[in-house]
Amino acid sequence: MEAKEAARKGPSRTEREDFRATSDPALQEPADRGRVKLLDYPELYRLWERQQWATQDLDFSQDRVDWHERIDEEERYQRLYGLSSFFIGEQKVADELGPMMRAAPQETQRIFLATQIADEARHVQFFDRFFSEVGVLEGADELSQRLERLEQHLNPAFGQLFDDLLKTRVDRLGQEPGDTRALIEAVTLYHMVIEGMLALTGQHFIIDYNEREGTLPGFVEGFSNVARDEHRHIAFGVRFLTDAVAEDDANRDVIQGMLEQALPVADGVLDPPWADDDTWELFGVSRDETHAFAATCLSRRLKVIGLV
Ligand SMILES: [Fe+2]
Numbered sequence: 224m225e226a227k228e229a230a231r232k233g234p235s236r237t238e239r240e241d242f243r244a245t246s247d248p249a250l251q252e253p254a255d256r257g258r259v260k261l262l263d264y265p266e267l268y269r270l271w272e273r274q275q276w277a278t279q280d281l282d283f284s285q286d287r288v289d290w291h292e293r294i295d296e297e298e299r300y301q302r303l304y305g306l307s308s309f310f311i312g313e314q315k316v317a318d319e320l321g322p323m324m325r326a327a328p329q330e331t332q333r334i335f336l337a338t339q340i341a342d343e344a345r346h347v348q349f350f351d352r353f354f355s356e357v358g359v360l361e362g363a364d365e366l367s368q369r370l371e372r373l374e375q376h377l378n379p380a381f382g383q384l385f386d387d388l389l390k391t392r393v394d395r396l397g398q399e400p401g402d403t404r405a406l407i408e409a410v411t412l413y414h415m416v417i418e419g420m421l422a423l424t425g426q427h428f429i430i431d432y433n434e435r436e437g438t439l440p441g442f443v444e445g446f447s448n449v450a451r452d453e454h455r456h457i458a459f460g461v462r463f464l465t466d467a468v469a470e471d472d473a474n475r476d477v478i479q480g481m482l483e484q485a486l487p488v489a490d491g492v493l494d495p496p497w498a499d500d501d502t503w504e505l506f507g508v509s510r511d512e513t514h515a516f517a518a519t520c521l522s523r524r525l526k527v528i529g530l531v
């Protein structure tokens with residue numbers, strides 16, 4: 224992988240100044256020693272103001288040609304696993320964030336989470352525009368029809384993570400916004416596991432693959448913006464959990480317990496539904512490489528929070 228990275232021209236995406244500006248520990252090597260200066264909530268909000276983008280500005284005309292004329296049927300099917308997981312995942316996280324925002328105890332935290340709700344809505348729109356402009360699903364002309372059709376491409380672990388583990392905590396927060404434990408568990412699941420391990424791992428390999436193949440330029444441009452947003456969201460999560468542990472050491476066990484429950488499920492989400500053993504390759508990358516990337520990102524963030 225390193226050789227392939229080095230072979231590419233210019234700095235890699237994650238070395239870009241605007242990506243590093245988020246202070247996400249996964250992008251910073253000193254995080255291996257637990258030393259990273261995290262942004263505070265008002266700084267994260269101001270960064271959001273500076274990092275705006277519009278799905279309407281993206282041009283998918285070449286993507287349409289690539290999808291129908293350059294990518295064969297089998298590859299289209301495999302790519303649909305990643306695309307479906309992201310599209311439905313974005314819709315689910317956009318829906319679940321409201322109660323979490325309301326439950327956050329500080330005004331500056333709620334202000335940042337309000338920006339994140341807007342981001343997640345934009346991410347749903349990004350996928351919806353891609354599917355519609357490229358003509359990925361024939362006969363599904365509306366957002367709700369597209370989401371329904373894509374459900375079949377997901378694996379059972381996906382449902383368990385979003386509809387069982389996350390939704391239980393968010394529903395609890397809807398009824399009892401003062402439940403600190405449920406909020407810490409929800410942030411651990413949402414920002415550390417779903418965004419930090421799963422979304423960013425998928426984004427990293429999918430963007431790299433398209434860049435190497437020279438396919439889907441509009442998608443690559445938009446998805447890179449989505450990835451930058453996710454780093455900012457994760458930076459919020461790391462800050463929130465770091466503050467929670469500093470406030471009460473017992474919160475360490477709450478985060479740890481949630482991770483122990485969620486990590487086996489998250490591992491399952493990374494495995495595509497058609498894989499019957501551990502030797503699969505997707506987007507030119509092996510299962511082991513995919514899982515190792517996700518694990519490194521998580522461990523850097525946990526070191527900064529003070530968990531390992
Ligand atoms: Fe998102």
Ligand SMILES: [Fe+2]
Pocket residue numbers: 343418452453456
């Ligand atoms: Fe996000």
